[in-house]
Ligand SMILES: O=P(O)(O)OC[C@H]1O[C@H](OP(=O)(O)OP(=O)(O)O)[C@H](O)[C@@H]1O
Ligand SMILES: O=c1cc[nH]c(=O)[nH]1
């Protein structure tokens with residue numbers, strides 16, 4: 080089975096990703112680039128929202144226009160690192176609700192350990208846009224999708240900056256209905272579950288908890 084993932088090859092996306100990969104990138108620059116990249120990826124991820132026809136009163140009389148149909152959006156940042164992408168996504172969808180999921184990957188077992196869940200009501204008729212910079216083993220994304228589906232959400236998409244093939248395969252297998260949009264599909268995971276070449280620890284870089 081070929082992997083299902085949309086890699087956005089827009090030159091601005093690839094350029095910003097290249098700057099993010101620099102070993103010496105500062106916390107400030109990493110945050111700014113993460114927000115900019117999130118904005119561009121969200122633009123691509125919302126490309127297939129459905130439109131409907133409306134007639135409005137324009138300056139010279141009635142005008143036929145198109146507006147987004149029906150479904151409202153909830154953005155779902157996975158704590159902590161997903162917070163780094165939130166402002167960029169909200170720039171495009173400022174009225175979206177926000178559902179927050181807290182997961183910490185256990186460094187030994189690589190399993191996600193849930194510590195927070197605050198999902199907005201009525202997920203049945205909302206598109207959930209999950210945001211997290213890193214898709215590594217896929218455990219965190221699968222756990223988040225499981226939580227959303229338990230609350231009745233049926234329309235889910237994930238935006239990540241960098242994905243590993245291992246994680247994409249797991250999400251494709253467990254949740255084939257959930258599209259993944261990424262800036263890059265990288266080579267593999269190392270023995271500690273880090274993406275190679277990846278970005279290092281995105282949470283630590285965004286929150287300034289270690290230098291590299
Ligand atoms: O695909 P996985 O193998 O589950 O790994 C990816 C997860 O790991 C990182 O978060 P981490 O658990 O380090 O938490 P943090 O955001 O608080 O740093 C990252 O932001 C993802 O959520
Ligand atoms: O490469 C990785 C894997 C998990 N989490 C990160 O922040 N980076």
Ligand SMILES: [Mg+2]
Pocket residue numbers: 160280281282283
């Ligand atoms: Mg981390």
